[in-house]
Amino acid sequence: MNEIRAFLEEETAISTLEIVLIIVVLIGLVILFKNQLTSLVKNILEKITSQSNSV
Numbered sequence: 596m597n598e599i600r601a602f603l604e605e606e607t608a609i610s611t612l613e614i615v616l617i618i619v620v621l622i623g624l625v626i627l628f629k630n631q632l633t634s635l636v637k638n639i640l641e642k643i644t645s646q647s648n649s650v
Contacts, residue, residue: 625632
């Protein structure tokens with residue numbers, strides 16, 4: 596019973612290393628797709644402003 600409890604307590608928290616790796620992967624994806632993300636956001640904002648003028 597103590598072994599099961601120790602296993603559950605060990606697996607509940609996210610380690611700092613996992614968080615750092617996730618952040619590194621996200622930053623890498625942003626760097627890879629920076630141009631596409633920028634153009635997508637510009638297009639969305641242009642559509643919002645053009646459609647808000649027609650209302």
